[in-house]
Amino acid sequence: MQERVYFFATCLGGVAFSDTCVNAIKLLRNSGVEVVFKKAQTCCSQPSYNSGYFDESRQIILHNIRLFNQDYPVIVPSGSCTGMMREDYKELFKGRPEYREVRDFCKRVYELSEYLCKVLGVQYEDKGQPLKVTWHSNCHALRTAKTIPYAKQLIRSLCNVELIELENEEECCGFGGTFSIKEPGISEVMVNKKIQDIQSRGVECLISADAGCLMNISGAMQKQNVNIRAYHLYDFLADRIGLQ
Incomplete structure (x- = not known):
């Protein structure tokens, strides 16, 4: 069965690094992975979280978690957003009714290089000059x-x-x-x-x-x-x- 993943583009990916997102998806597809892109995805909430808007951040987080509702890995081409989505999400929901839902989502989040190495075990042929x-x-x-x-x-x-x-x-x-x-x-x-x-x-x-x-x-x-x-x-x- 073909591996299927969600792709989380990030804010800067959507605004200024769209070509990078396309290349990230190409790397996944090159390894035989089917990529699902949800158009309604939005910011990971890190800017609002870092600025102290915790309630607003929780609203954004729950939107994303419920958007990526199938049990697929969520692949992120950014260590910064990965850290927020995998670790800081749990901190924001400690002691809240949604904590288990958030924790289960966090377990599915991978930064792309991590997924390529740890899960897919890619081996690349370098075609460039020294x-x-x-x-x-x-x-x-x-x-x-x-x-x-x-x-x-x-x-x-x-x-x-x-x-x-x-x-x-x-x-x-x-x-x-x-x-x-x-x-x-x-x-x-x-x-x-x-x-x-x-x-x-x-x-x-x-x-x-x-x-x-x-x-x-x-x-x-x-x-x-x-x-x-x-x-x-x-x-x-x-x-x-x-x-x-």
């Missing part, structure tokens, strides 16, 4: 979803790609969702430090699996005329194995 890259770890993926090892496993599996890690990989890039809006001065200092670290690695490409971080870092690099390409992990993988 390339030196570095990797930025999104904070929520690192500390909450804990999916960074899977992303790195996929990159390292590409025979023509050399992954050179950042000196201060675990330091935030300054995006932090609403943080970059509320504290733009601090955010700018943080992203500049991140860019200095990236430049010191002597790489041609920066890879991350978080759209927000990529927007923040790539936008700052463009302003500084830094000639390093910022690549979403799932665009990068699709390109390297010939799906684009």
Whole structure:
């Protein structure tokens, strides 16, 4: 029987990274997975949750949970949203009547790299030219979803790609969702430090699996005329194995 999954595109996926979502779906379909996309899906609720709007966040969460009502894995191309949907949802509903429903949903949530490695066990043939890259770890993926090892496993599996890690990989890039809006001065200092670290690695490409971080870092690099390409992990993988 063919594996069937739900695909959760995320807000930034729908607004600014639609091509990345298409490539993520291509990676799943390339492994023989049937992808179900629910048009009525909405934000994972992380921005409202981080801003203290807990009751409003619960309404959004229950909408998504009841939309993805079949017992299929929910695949998310973002460690940040995965952390929210798999861990923080449970915190918001502790002691509430809906807790069991929420907990059962959380068990079905996977970040895409995690699903590709842990469930599908993918093996990719690298069709690209030799390339030196570095990797930025999104904070929520690192500390909450804990999916960074899977992303790195996929990159390292590409025979023509050399992954050179950042000196201060675990330091935030300054995006932090609403943080970059509320504290733009601090955010700018943080992203500049991140860019200095990236430049010191002597790489041609920066890879991350978080759209927000990529927007923040790539936008700052463009302003500084830094000639390093910022690549979403799932665009990068699709390109390297010939799906684009």
